[in-house]
Amino acid sequence: MATRKEKLAPYRRKRDFDRTPEPSGAKGADGHDGRRFVVQRHRARNLHYDVRLEVDGVLVSWAVPKGPTLTAGVRRSAYHVEDHPMDYVDFEGVIPAGEYGGGDVIVWDTGTWEPGDGEDPAKAIADGELHADLHGEKLNGRFVFVRTRADDWILLHKKDAYAKPDWDPEKHPRSVLSGRTNDEVKADPDRVWRSDLPPDRASLALKPEAAGEADPAELRALARLKNEGTWHVFGRDLRVTNLDKVLFPGKGRGKPVTKRELLRYTAQIAPTILPYLTRRPLNLHRYPDGAGTRGFWQKELPKHAPDWLGRWDNPDAAPGESQTYLVADEPAALIWAANFGALEWHAWTSQVDRRDRPTYALIDLDPGTETSWPDLVTLARLHREALDHLGLLSRAKLTGKRGIQIWIPIERGPSHETTRAWVEKLSRSVGEVAPELVSWKWEKSAREGLARLDYTQNAIGNTLVAPYSPRPAAGAPVSAPIHWDELDDPRLRPDKFTVRTILKRLASEGDPFHDVLLAGQKLPKIR
Numbered sequence: 001m002a003t004r005k006e007k008l009a010p011y012r013r014k015r016d017f018d019r020t021p022e023p024s025g026a027k028g029a030d031g032h033d034g035r036r037f038v039v040q041r042h043r044a045r046n047l048h049y050d051v052r053l054e055v056d057g058v059l060v061s062w063a064v065p066k067g068p069t070l071t072a073g074v075r076r077s078a079y080h081v082e083d084h085p086m087d088y089v090d091f092e093g094v095i096p097a098g099e100y101g102g103g104d105v106i107v108w109d110t111g112t113w114e115p116g117d118g119e120d121p122a123k124a125i126a127d128g129e130l131h132a133d134l135h136g137e138k139l140n141g142r143f144v145f146v147r148t149r150a151d152d153w154i155l156l157h158k159k160d161a162y163a164k165p166d167w168d169p170e171k172h173p174r175s176v177l178s179g180r181t182n183d184e185v186k187a188d189p190d191r192v193w194r195s196d197l198p199p200d201r202a203s204l205a206l207k208p209e210a211a212g213e214a215d216p217a218e219l220r221a222l223a224r225l226k227n228e229g230t231w232h233v234f235g236r237d238l239r240v241t242n243l244d245k246v247l248f249p250g251k252g253r254g255k256p257v258t259k260r261e262l263l264r265y266t267a268q269i270a271p272t273i274l275p276y277l278t279r280r281p282l283n284l285h286r287y288p289d290g291a292g293t294r295g296f297w298q299k300e301l302p303k304h305a306p307d308w309l310g311r312w313d314n315p316d317a318a319p320g321e322s323q324t325y326l327v328a329d330e331p332a333a334l335i336w337a338a339n340f341g342a343l344e345w346h347a348w349t350s351q352v353d354r355r356d357r358p359t360y361a362l363i364d365l366d367p368g369t370e371t372s373w374p375d376l377v378t379l380a381r382l383h384r385e386a387l388d389h390l391g392l393l394s395r396a397k398l399t400g401k402r403g404i405q406i407w408i409p410i411e412r413g414p415s416h417e418t419t420r421a422w423v424e425k426l427s428r429s430v431g432e433v434a435p436e437l438v439s440w441k442w443e444k445s446a447r448e449g450l451a452r453l454d455y456t457q458n459a460i461g462n463t464l465v466a467p468y469s470p471r472p473a474a475g476a477p478v479s480a481p482i483h484w485d486e487l488d489d490p491r492l493r494p495d496k497f498t499v500r501t502i503l504k505r506l507a508s509e510g511d512p513f514h515d516v517l518l519a520g521q522k523l524p525k526i527r
Contacts, residue, residue: 001122004057010082014100019393019518021093025085035121037113037134038089039068041173043182044103049169051078051155053113053132055121058083064155067169068139072159080151092177094186096515098393104186106175111136137176138169187510214267214331222264233267236308236332240339247290247343251475257499259339262470265499266338270331272506273468275517277334279351281312281325283463284337285344291472298342301326309333312352327352343472346463354412355460360516361419361523362457362464363406363427368439370449371402373494375437377487379451380404382430384484390524395513396487398494400471400479405464407513411520418523420458425526427453467513470499478502481513 008025017024038059040050049067052059062078069076089110095102115121116131124130128147134140141162147153157163173181180188218233225231228241240263248257287295299322301311310327317323328334328345337345349358363383367376380396383406387394394408410419431438431453439447457464465471465479477495480502486492497505 001056007056007058007083008085011084014082016099019520020095020099022091022095023085023087025087035113035115036086036089037111037132037136038107039109039136039139040091040105041067041108041169041175041182042101042103042105043186044095044101049108050081052084052088053121053130054086054089055125057086059086059088060121060125062145062153062155068143068155068157069169070139070141070157070162070164070167072157072163074156076155078145078153078155080147080153090177092175092180092185096393096518098388098391098515098521102393104182106180106182106185107177108169108172109136109138109176111139116142138172187508213271219264219267222260222267225260231263233335234270234331236330238332238336238339245290247287248470248472248476249290249292249474254475257476262338262343262476262499263335265470265476265503266335267331268503269468270334272511273334273345273466274328274331276467276513277328277345277347279327279329279353280347280349281314281352281355281461282328282337283346283348284326284340284342285346285472286341287343287472288341291343291474291476295343295472298340300324306336309336314355316355343470345466345469347466348461348463349458350412350416350460356415357412358414358416358419358458359410359412359520361408361410361423362455363408363423364454364457364464365404365406366452366454367402368444368447368449368451371437371451376402376404376451376494377492378434379430379437379453380406380487382433383427386426386430390526392521392524393515395481395516396484397467397479397481397513398492398496399465400469400477400495400497401473402494404494405479407464407516408523409516409518409520411522414523416458416460420455422523422526423455423458427455429526467511468502471495476500480505481511483509483512 011025015022036054038052042048042050049064050061051064051068052061061081061084063081064076064078066076090107092105092107094104112135114133115124119131121130130145132143134143141160142158144156144158145153222231225243227244231238231240243258243260245259246256247259247262250256284298285295286298287293301324310329310333312325312327314323314325326333326337349360349362350356365376365379384394387408392408394406397405397407399405437451438453439450441447467479467481469479471477471479473495476499478497478499480497
């Protein structure tokens with residue numbers, strides 16, 4: 001008989017436990033006396049239900065596309081997959097895109113089970129027919145698993161006291177552990193359920209907690225201020241000025257956006273954006289007189305900046321170069337920057353402790369004068385296909401102006417030069433597929449209106465605009481992360497989301513960019 005370690009070897013080979021929150025199975029079975037089962041509703045590339053039965057210290061598993069049913073005699077296709085560790089029995093969370101089985105998972109049902117009279121479960125499975133009496137919160141009664149060929153099985157419910165006509169699992173969508181739906185899990189991807197802990201501690205954070213949400217009372221206090229005053233926000237007292245000054249002209253019939261509204265947006269978005277800025281030098285694109293005027297870059301933290309602001313002194317700065325940078329490691333720091341006239345926020349791709357080692361590889365799809373939006377979407381899709389082929393997680397972001405940017409989270413290790421060379425090789429391979437859309441000329445005037453696949457931002461001190469940063473244009477658009485499949489939406493435009501609309505989207509969709517904070521990847525060789 002195979003050992004537990006041997007049974008779980010296929011499971012472990014398919015997963016990188018530095019990237020996925022799934023249990024590794026290293027701790028072994030916990031000595032539970034009964035036979036447990038779990039059914040997980042799993043939205044990966046396609047929706048399916050994972051039916052798992054405890055057998056000899058592991059969870060023997062089948063993927064059931066349409067899910068189990070209590071309707072007697074209805075056959076469901078089931079596909080025998082690798083055994084899972086016992087601590088998977090209460091796994092609920094989000095497997096990052098790009099990982100095996102990437103998608104959101106809930107514990108749809110759980111309980112105990114018993115084999116048919118006199119059956120040895122392991123032998124019955126090997127022989128191709130298993131009878132299982134389930135005692136769950138949703139599923140009860142006799143189920144039969146029958147192999148048809150290789151790993152293809154069928155699953156059906158026998159006609160018994162628990163059978164119900166026309167019973168559809170999709171009408172029972174909530175987790176039996178957390179009460180959440182898959183959508184709710186997807187919207188809160190940085191937590192995972194643990195049923196072996198007390199209820200008040202059962203939902204665990206996968207990464208350090210971000211700052212709390214903006215206090216409604218503090219937002220009301222901002223609204224009550226006259227044109228200037230002291231605003232107590234996120235534990236700091238900020239002197240704010242020119243609150244009624246228009247910083248963004250209205251777009252179409254929309255009203256202009258004032259500095260007061262920008263500060264309110266900054267306070268509301270800061271807890272979401274802060275993880276993308278923490279421990280990174282920040283370059284500020286300032287427009288003290290508002291969008292539509294000539295802005296300028298502010299890298300050096302001014303001497304009048306308050307002492308509590310995070311900062312970093314660049315030991316390699318030459319005379320005349322910026323010496324001290326803002327590091328926005330708390331929400332009030334970002335609000336200070338917005339009050340200072342920073343309408344765009346650009347963080348380095350590396351962190352202050354290893355400024356020579358980036359944690360992102362960046363692709364900037366820079367449209368030319370003749371580049372249509374469908375052309376740019378085509379180039380983004382081609383990059384996604386190439387990155388998927390390489391097995392890399394990536395995320396797309398609208399620039400808020402005309403372009404699309406792609407971020408690839410990487411492990412700290414390769415230099416900026418190595419990262420830039422890798423991105424250039426990738427983009428040149430993509431460019432060969434659609435040469436009629438791309439120019440490699442440096443000067444815009446020489447590109448004949450074609451797009452540029454800009455790999456040059458992968459350099460120390462160079463940046464792309466941060467997720468959710470405003471852009472200096474009419475209507476106050478923001479650089480908005482998107483789900484890859486949103487590129488199929490004909491209504492999508494690079495400046496679709498604004499400081500007035502993005503918060504509602506975040507509340508309903510969650511943050512599509514969150515995986516870049518969790519996944520570190522090695523850049524594979526490109527042939």
